[in-house]
Amino acid sequence: MISKKSKYAIHALVHLFKNATSENPIPTHTIAEETHVPVKFLETILRELKQAGVTASKKGKDGGYFLQKPAQEIHIAEILRVLDGPIALIPCVSYRYYQKCDECVNEATCGVKRAFLDIRAQTVELMKNYTLDKLIDSPPL
Amino acid sequence: MISKKSKYAIHALVHLFKNATSENPIPTHTIAEETHVPVKFLETILRELKQAGVTASKKGKDGGYFLQKPAQEIHIAEILRVLDGPIALIPCVSYRYYQKCDECVNEATCGVKRAFLDIRAQTVELMKNYTLDKLIDSPPL
DNA sequence: ATATTTCCTATCAATTTAGTAGGAATTAAA
DNA sequence: TTTAATTCCTACTAAATTGATAGGAAATAT
Ligand code: FES
Ligand code: FES
Secondary structure: OOOHHHHHHHHHHHHHHHHOOOOOOEOHHHHHHHHOOOHHHHHHHHHHHHHOOOEEEEOOOOOEEEEOOOHHHOEHHHHHHHHHOOOOOOHHHOOOOOOOOOOOOOOOOOHHHHHHHHHHHHHHHHHHHOEHHHHOOOOOO | OOOHHHHHHHHHHHHHHHHOOOOOOEOHHHHHHHHOOOHHHHHHHHHHHHHOOOEEEEOOOOOEEEEOOOHHHOEHHHHHHHHHOOOOOOHHHOOOOOOOOOOOOOOOOOHHHHHHHHHHHHHHHHHHHOEHHHHOOOOOO
């Protein structure tokens, strides 16, 4: 399971994609109302995403948030990496958060590592396919 | 990331696959020494796996654990489900642990749900490929 | 000036994770 | 029949993480 933080983030970002532009930024409280997310929590989420280069903001009255790059370049893998950390399922196959395994004598021949390395690679590919623009709701019939 | 519990479990199960039979069960402390896992913690893990139908045990002196079914029928998805819960990344796409999303008005058309449903399905397929017998270390050259 | 917003830091309660403690029940074998 | 070795069971606990909230300071449009 991903954290609620990441789930909130994804919904908020989809909302920004649908409604915001740099000329028309959307304030946090609006998104919070639409998506039923606690406003103060969402505030910190959007700020974290800004620091990571995903969202951008305009301060003061008539301010708010919008996307810092095209929705086609923001995918689930990136969002999860920013808010939940590594995609890798065990520390020895994580590039950024690598940690040695105490259980294993020889990392080079470890079969468990081999498997999880493959799983991580394929999971990333999967998640990269889901960019924000592919997350909008299907039209109701 | 998966829990340490699940990681310990995978290593322990591979060890059982390599070394144990119903006539020659391996005691917990032996596995704990080999895999450098705290023995009392491993005890509870192997018991949980037994209750889930993965391991079997023989009590008393000369007792220990062994696999309850062929290694080819025990895969990573099953182990993670037993010890870490759902594979699904959000609650609304989990079959066993389903929970409604407060953020979403119409679950039927929700694009986020659609994506995570696909991700779960594909992740399960990926993990099902990794049965215990495919997790043994590669031969050193 | 005023209203509205982002931005910042700190704090906090609840939950989950990663174990530990202490022993009861079972079994093999001396 | 005692002893040693094991699984099994329940309860407990410390540390970390999660999911927030509190209380403003700084910026900006009108
Ligand atoms: S080296 Fe990481 S699981 Fe073996
Ligand atoms: S219904 Fe679960 S994310 Fe929309």
